[in-house]
Amino acid sequence: MLLTCCAAPAWAQQTGSIAGRVTTTDGGAAESVSVGVQGQPLGSITGSDGRYRIAAVPAGTYTVVVSFVGLKPAEQQVTVVAGQRATLDFRLAESTAELQEVVVQGARTNKFNRTTSVDVAKMPLKNLENPQVYATVGKELLTEQLVFTVDDATRNVPGLQKMWEATGRGGDGGAFYASRGFILSSQLRNGVAGNVTSDIDAINLEKLEAIKGPSGTLFGSSLTSYGGLLNRVTKKPLDTFGGEIGVAAGSYGFHRVSADVNLVDANAPAAQPKALAFRLNTAYTYEDSFQNLDYTGFGKSLAVAPSLQFRPTDRLTVNVDAEIYKGTNVGKQIIFFYYPSAALGFDRADKAPLNYRQSYQGAGLTQDTRSTNLFGQVQYRISPAFTSTTYLTSSHSFSNGFGPYFYLKPGPSGAASDTLVRADQSTGNSRRTLFEAQQLFNGDFRLGNLRNRVVLGLDFLRIDADVNFLGGGFDQIPLNASSAAIRAFNGPNVSALYAKSPTGNYIVNTKSNTYSTFVSDVLNLTEQLSLLAALRIDHFDNKGGLFYSPVKPYSQTAFSPKFGVVYQPVKDRVALFANYQNSFNNLGTFITPTGETPIAKPEHANQLEGGVKLDAAGGRLSATVSYYDIRVENRLRNVPTPTQPSAQVQDATQQSRGVEVSVIANPVRGLNVVGGFSYNDSKYENTAENVNGRRPETASSPIVANAWLSYRQPEGPLKGLGAGFGGNYASNNRIQNTNTNVFTLPSYTILNASIFYDQPKFRLSAKADNLTDKQYWIGYTTMNAQKLRSIVGSVAYKF
Template structure:
């Protein structure tokens, strides 16, 4: 409680501002008008879930279980009232609103097959890659222009056009996001790592709650990928997010119509894949009624050899199964139960570390290293088995037309067992005068990590007087239970140059097992457990139809149960507050939005204590990251151009930094080599541009640019003033341009071309050692012929056969040119 009080006293301005924003919504204005009415289906039944809006205002409502709606807080005047529901003709009519009076406007929906046809045709003509709203980014339904936070969305339409099969490949369409480390499949920490705004993050959220996958994540069940930028702990907590943001996978849901798609694909490096997406419904349900019970299954099997050594030593095969069941026992209650099961078996991709300082290697760039880009440097049998099993439940209940309750239950389990080969570049051997490569293993043995999350949301959309409030109140419990067993060590060291015909296959599964049988390897355990209890509230308040403010606050109590993380960890608990504020002004309503935000995130230390320069054990404080950001969002040219331009500044404080005390220091008593001080700081600032456009019918453009400047401001002496070696490339760009013939005999025929650029990336960056992964431009292309009953597609990734590396303090060669074709049947 003392920590909470202290935090409030430290932030009197933010606490006062939050309270003022809440109080500002309290005045009531009686002299307003009301529009209400009753909406029925063509057969006279109440129409549920129909959107009713007052054009030119932020006022709107959705019909309740009885087909009724009510819109209050309207200034006197004449308005246009619109009624819309997919599958029915849109209706609009003028309505006169008088002060203190209620106007009744009833509607009967008219079924329209023409409208459904128009949707299909329009999809080829409009900005089909733009996703202009999200229910997850703000934990409430918000249009992009209404949200002061920056996020990027990659939808399934773009993934289909690019013939993308994994989340890894989907991320190449996100401005300012760079892959740093391929997925290893290891239980607990095996997922791919990315960099955003100078910080490391991974994909640990699914539909807004925990859903970690430690292997390559198949995109067969992906409706869209949301990448939310900047510190986001206020709504999402700190355990599954990063100071740079988070990745949220939004999955496909059961629909009200029967249908599906089956696809087969094959290509380079032995690639072959089969996938299916099937939606089942009750055929006896009337067409104008929602399905009470629907089931959807997405599944895929993929096999691919490693591009190195012609696939002789490396392969990966993955199975993804994602069933989903939706039950709607009433118009108010919806229950979703779904799962993700990923099983993988294969050999890890090449991961190379460096001798420190790397200046002793005789080269300081990956393209100068003597390694053979196509050589895997290991033999067969170094196989790992991995599994990720995620179970989800969601219960949504409409309490009233203005309030909804949503309960999430999620259970996330990862498992791995088997070899984890890696490599280490060493300086020139004095005897052979050649650079050597150490070969080593870090296996996992029955390693597990389990996450449980229970989240309760109460959403409201209501007026207090003339002020519209969209509110979410959340309660959250998160438990993380690690039971990871690492084992292994060095195997041998081999030359990498000037040795024709050298047998690199001696490092294999049989030899490694024999080594461990004669010399049991050391084990390194991670058995930590923690509980996090949280409560948060967020309110978007419309002061006018053009001006809105957002205020949010999270109370987070972290309870570390202790355990082992390579060494014993003590139990401890900490409480923190995380505020968030935002402002949106739309000088041109629904077209241009000026926004600004303050966002916060924090991190609880891995261990609760550290040793200071006086050899005293100190309790670690909570790290803090604070972001200020501003920019502009556009939805111009009748929706054909969507863009976001922003500038951000992130300051991190209370970092632990190494401050060793040498033996020669007075009273040092043989020195304190592990001494630390918790006053480190880091700065990260930059600009980002995200553009999605449809300049002419059939032509679509997706593009992005990001520049990030990161710097240690108060760190160890060898790092001060330098860019962190985990911050990735400072300049990143992405682009994709495609054209699809919208009409005529060639309707559905199209092609796309684009790629990614990354500047030099210093993966070691100190006064003692600098090692650089060189800049790269990777180009991709696709062609497709999409028809109502089938789709033919082909793609070329890495069109120019570019040799390039990614890394997270390491270097990993990436796949060379590959060609894949696919055939899909739709039903």
């Protein structure tokens, strides 16, 4: 071992590296371009920013070749000096638009596929090299589908199902989804904290990454779920002036204006990367409610996302950007159930005696909401093999206003429900603030013949909640009430009620600090076999406060390991993988049957997973098939006693296992296919008798599938004309599931379509969502009717 360690520095001194950037004639980044060293088994693929790096190149003079199917290869000579980095930039003869055409036409083309990621493993890593499963939805697919929000983008993620729409409430107002039997929300941006508590506009979204399974080792527990996490990767400033302005309008009063403008230093040489670049993405959106028989609810929002990049040297890059969301909305009509739900007289949403198009409230129950996220990133290349990246992020959410909600109440003497209880839970100047500082040190080096890609991370996360929920019951009305009675539940009347009688207040005022360190290493034993090992040490410090009732302060330390193996029987084409992943949750104190209040042990989720990843047929087929088994231990379960009705013990478990399939293909020229399928089997074990052995009511539908097929004419007079068609399927979803109460949201198949004409200077688009005008519901122990058929058209001008 000593000889190996002594020999490694001497060997490293005999090698250098080659790095640079590949751009097009208009300054855009050339992504997924191959960069190779003639006569050497060394090479790289450019990332989304066009950058590449080839490490461990023996000292000498070489010819470096840049190649892409459909393009004439470009080559340059370079001399590599031991211990130094040689910089070599390439400028392709094509523009960004022309390169995109090559992508569509090339034999290796798969325009919806993203083969690499920086954030998933906290290091640049190809999908085939990563033993973890993740799905990527890029801006190309979102543009084709005319998707305007991150929430709608998630319909392209295999195994992900929307459970609760965004409410905008400060602290907990973001949309909730189910993945692998567990609830998650979108709280990460570029790998660090970036919480938004309203609908998240997609105007600055480069791609959406859905990272599957317990991921506490690299991302901690506060912003993730046992089912995974959603990471928004945002657009970065480019090296050329340009942009796009768009307008859209359609059903339910929908209208939208958006802009994406990139500015650069006009005095900088045209052929060189710009030291200073600025990009602004912004959009204003308005839409009425589809439930508008004689009343119109609405939502309007403004998104502003400026981004500044400063590159004073080729080793230092500074990014400063922000996300500012501001909106006013009327809360979505979410229906709860009085227990027992079995007494309602029906057990399915499609049997409920509710008018699907009716809004059971009046005007004025509005809420103002804001989310402001500020980000800073400093990246410095210490040496050819090591890079330092520092992140600072501050995330603020705010809301003030009404939050109407509803209960279905059982009818008299066992009759079917005929009454709707109406209530309000407002938020009064409620805030939630997150601050995160993260330091990463990345290395890509060899010890002997073994390649190591290492990341060492230090992380501090502070969460400060100051939320004031207030309100109470308003009235009860028959389901067939008159319009006047329905509209009586309105802003002025609720305000008058609060002025007459005091409201109940529910305060959430807590603070917590989390101090973490983690390390991860991807070790290549051979060119085809790699191992991953990682460990996180997490110290959670809860400062206490109020969470409806007093919360005692406590501190706790948790460990989260991760292991993985990848074997590529066909290099860069087929990968067999397996992983062990872990995550955890700090539970705080609980009451035992004897009245004691100990601190609960951290709840842990452990996943075993295996499968195969493909990048076959010359890049035309990308696919992942996996089987996973997640077991959650140290869960609390209720054991009420006459003297301790809230007593609990910590010995319950939960099992979640299933299969996931993802396919992204380009079977013939111009035709692209995206598809996904998942089956999940979840159940409680060793827990309360009324749910023991049953599927959790928050686990979503057992079977979920998605598909999208599109064709774009690659040449001829109609070049750029295309159309897409697809949709989503979800099986029955039991949102109440005990031995005495079962309530089901019926299965659904939703079909969508789009048509577009995309040219270098403009794009015309139209879409139809929910083509068949299907009535369907989503829910998270609740039922929420979804939008009926809508049609939207769009015009965009590019410059």
